[in-house]
Amino acid sequence: xxxxxxxxxxxxxxxxxxxxxxxxxxxxxxxxxxxxxxxxxxxxxxxxxxxxxxxxxxxxxxxxxxxxxxxxxxxxxxxxxxxxxxxxxxxxxxxxxxxxxxxxxxxxxxxxxxxxxxxxxxxxxxxxxxxxxxxxxxxxxxxxxxxxxxxxxxxxxxxxxxxxxxxxxxxxxxxxxxxxxxxxxxxxxxxxxxxxxxxxxxxxxxxxxxxxxxxxxxxxxxxxxxxxxxxxxxxxxxxxxxxxxxxxxxxxxxxxxxxxxxxxxxxxxxxxxxxxxxxxxxxxx
Numbered sequence: 001x002x003x004x005x006x007x008x009x010x011x012x013x014x015x016x017x018x019x020x021x022x023x024x025x026x027x028x029x030x031x032x033x034x035x036x037x038x039x040x041x042x043x044x045x046x047x048x049x050x051x052x053x054x055x056x057x058x059x060x061x062x063x064x065x066x067x068x069x070x071x072x073x074x075x076x077x078x079x080x081x082x083x084x085x086x087x088x089x090x091x092x093x094x095x096x097x098x099x100x101x102x103x104x105x106x107x108x109x110x111x112x113x114x115x116x117x118x119x120x121x122x123x124x125x126x127x128x129x130x131x132x133x134x135x136x137x138x139x140x141x142x143x144x145x146x147x148x149x150x151x152x153x154x155x156x157x158x159x160x161x162x163x164x165x166x167x168x169x170x171x172x173x174x175x176x177x178x179x180x181x182x183x184x185x186x187x188x189x190x191x192x193x194x195x196x197x198x199x200x201x202x203x204x205x206x207x208x209x210x211x212x213x214x215x216x217x218x219x220x221x222x223x224x225x226x227x228x229x230x231x232x233x234x235x236x237x238x239x240x241x242x243x244x245x246x247x248x249x250x251x252x253x254x255x256x257x258x259x260x261x262x263x264x265x266x267x268x269x270x271x272x273x274x275x276x277x278x279x280x281x282x283x284x285x
Contacts, residue, residue, distance in 0.1 A: 046136060047113040052106045055113040056144055059104050060152055068153020070103075070145050081135035081161035083247040088118070090127035090145055094257075097149040100127045107245060109139035111211060115245040123237035125196030125257040131240075132247040134209075136164035174206040175223065181205045183278045185266060190285030191258040197282060199230065199238075200253045203268050209244035225276075227269040228252055232262050258282055 057063040073087040090100045099122060105115040118129050135141075138160040146152045182204035188197050203225055210222035222244060230238045238254050256262075266278045 046109050046111055047107065049108050051113040052108045052142060055106055056104065056142070059102075059117065060144055060146060062152070065144060065152050065154045067155060068145065068151075070143050070153065070155035072141060072143055072155055072157035074141065074157050074159050076158070077160045077162075078135070079162045081137070081164045083132045084135050084159065084161065085130070086133050086141070087128065087130040088143060092127050092147070094120075094122055094124060094126060097147065099124070099148050100145045101148045102146045103129070104144045105133075106142040106144070107133075107135060107139055108142070109137045110135065110245050111209075112243060112245065114243045115141070116243055117241040119239045119241075120254075121235075121237055123232055123235065123256060125255045128253075128255055129240075130251070130253040132251050134245045134247050135159060135161050137161060174208055174220075181225075181268075181276055183266075183268075183276060185278050185280055187264060187280050188282060190283045193259060193284060195258050196255050197258055198253065198255050199264075200251070201228075201266060201278075202249055202251045203276065204249050205268070205270075207242075207244060207246055207248045207250060211244075223271050225250055225268045226271050227267075229267040229269075230254070230256075231265040231267070232256060233260070234263075234265075258284070260284065 053063040056065070069091055071087075071089040071091075073089070074084060078084045086105075088103060088105070090103070092098045092100065100118075100120050103118040103120075105118070106113050107115050115133050116131065120127055120129075139158070141157045141159055142154060143156070144152065144154045184202045186198075186200040191197050205225045206223075207225065208220055208223045210219065212220050214220050224242060224244055224246070226242055228240045228242060228250070229236060237256055240252060242250060250268075256264075261284050262282045264280045264282065266280070268276045270276070
């Protein structure tokens with residue numbers, strides 16, 4: 001799906017690039033090292049059901065999770081696994097402890113079991129999240145939800161693809177000197193107090209997986225937009241931890257509740273430690 005078609009009427013950004021304060025954490029460095037190791041396997045080994053269970057156990061402290069009310073909207077079939085739309089919905093009130101504090105998305109037949117981790121706050125008007133993902137074959141997508149109350153449940157969705165996302169094994173130069181991504185954000189300029197508004201974002205980033213070789217036959221290192229944050233009036237409203245399984249030019253959509261005139265700050269953190277930002281605002285009208 002072409003980037004131009006996806007962005008539609010999204011607005012062009014002015015990009016600010018800044019280093020991460022104090023540098024990446026030890027946990028981030030270890031995670032990045034693991035990413036490089038996992039994606040440098042020459043045989044492109046796929047994850048297994050056991051790998052998914054292990055990732056869920058690590059993320060949620062248990063892999064004995066009951067089926068619950070989470071809606072996974074994906075096509076039953078896709079010709080290409082390079083960019084498969086995914087929308088998650090958790091029916092809830094978003095009041096008190098009735099909201100999903102964390103959601104983990106997993107794939108059993110991708111090179112790595114994790115696709116993304118998503119974090120809602122009460123600033124969101126509902127628990128709906130949309131993106132596009134890379135899938136390497138017919139498989140189950142597993143979604144695990146932890147509510148703020150502590151309740152944990154899961155859902156699964158079968159998806160079939162004809163050509164896996166790993167078919168394109170040769171990488172061209174994706175990050176020439178001076179490269180910066182294009183950013184688009186769509187958010188209403190005005191809203192009434194209490195309105196729910198949809199926020200749609202896209203960053204023009206190749207999301208290099210580390211699975212591909214360059215023209216000299218060398219593995220191209222992982223480089224992705226790894227974290228996405230949205231702040232509303234200085235408070236974190238929504239965030240997502242992205243994995244290489246998120247499709248190139250990551251598209252992220254979610255919803256916010258507007259209670260007052262709001263300044264919105266968006267932030268994408270690259271595995272190279274670059275930070276790309278965009279600012280917008282919603283007036284009360």
